[in-house]
Amino acid sequence: MALPHVAAFTDTYLPTVNGVTYTVETWRDRWQARGGRMDVVYPKSDHEPGAGEYPVRSLPFPFYEGFRLGMPQIPNPVKDADLVHAHTPFSLGMAGQRLARKLEVPLVASYHTPSGEYAEYVAFNGTVESVVQAGAESYERWFLDRAAVVVAPSERTADHIRETVGTDTRLEVISNGVDTDFFRPVDTAAFRERHDLPDGPLVGYTGRHGYEKCLEDILDACEGLDVTVVFGGDGPAREDLEAVAAARDLDVRFLGFLDRAELPELYAALDVFAFPSPVETQGLVALEANCCGTPVAGVDAGALSDTVHEGETGYSYPEGDLEEFRRAIERVLDEQETLSERCLARRDSVSVEHAVGRLQAVYADVLDAPRQ
Structure with a gap:
């Protein structure tokens, strides 16, 4: 049976590297490898579009550096789609919703990030931030109520959608999945030499440097430990993070954006992946680190x-408790070899192949369901 033609709409895509862009790109590639067609509609950027990628006119987003706002346009090549998958509730998500309604085909909506978490980027005081956050949740509910199914990357995110957003739309939990062919243990000697990293223990993080991710907590927790702290990636909080690091008695290295080919080397080089962000909908980078044999010290939130x-893939700590964060890092360092083996034993269960298989089943189900 032929796979459906899917039109995927996203407000963030290459060359930006984050969990959403990685998921959209990887699902698209694996869907096509199965013989299906999944086109991607995204805001025009420096990314040179390949087959099945359709940029639309975009403008810089004034509140968040590097993010572009796509105009809600529908490129002609996707106007015969069998199903629309929106990876955003905003501009291009609205275009996807409009296309699904016009074609009378199912709309599937992925919930990647709680919109209210970004209220601080557009609000100038706490009162305005609270109003923006409440408005964002109402808008999310309105958007998700119009989907045939909402895809959440974790059970905890599904709980948030039910309890906070409050949509009655059917929910399916599908992990974003990890490309386990790519994210695997690799030799790290060349990476360490290239980035002038010392031979001692490395505690690090890679991903977007957003204020909501509480990355300064890593510096607080590592103070007094005999480790080097490594940050990969970039974002609006980086400059402030560098200023704080400069004032600490710590060896801290900021590597900036890394080429994707270097990510398995970074993960494998780390002894601990430190993850204090309480706002994750899945925490894909933690799973990528695990697939490279690196355990996580992560916040018990989100x-x-x-x-x-x-005790399997790492240790957690209560949100805001820096002493327990330090203790989690120390426990991972003490048990690194055993935890690493346990991380690698779980690789198949978090693979992207498993995720796309689940996605295929959900698509088939909503396409077979009576249209409303």
């Missing part, structure tokens, strides 16, 4: 409560 398996 989706990380499900992602970090205590």
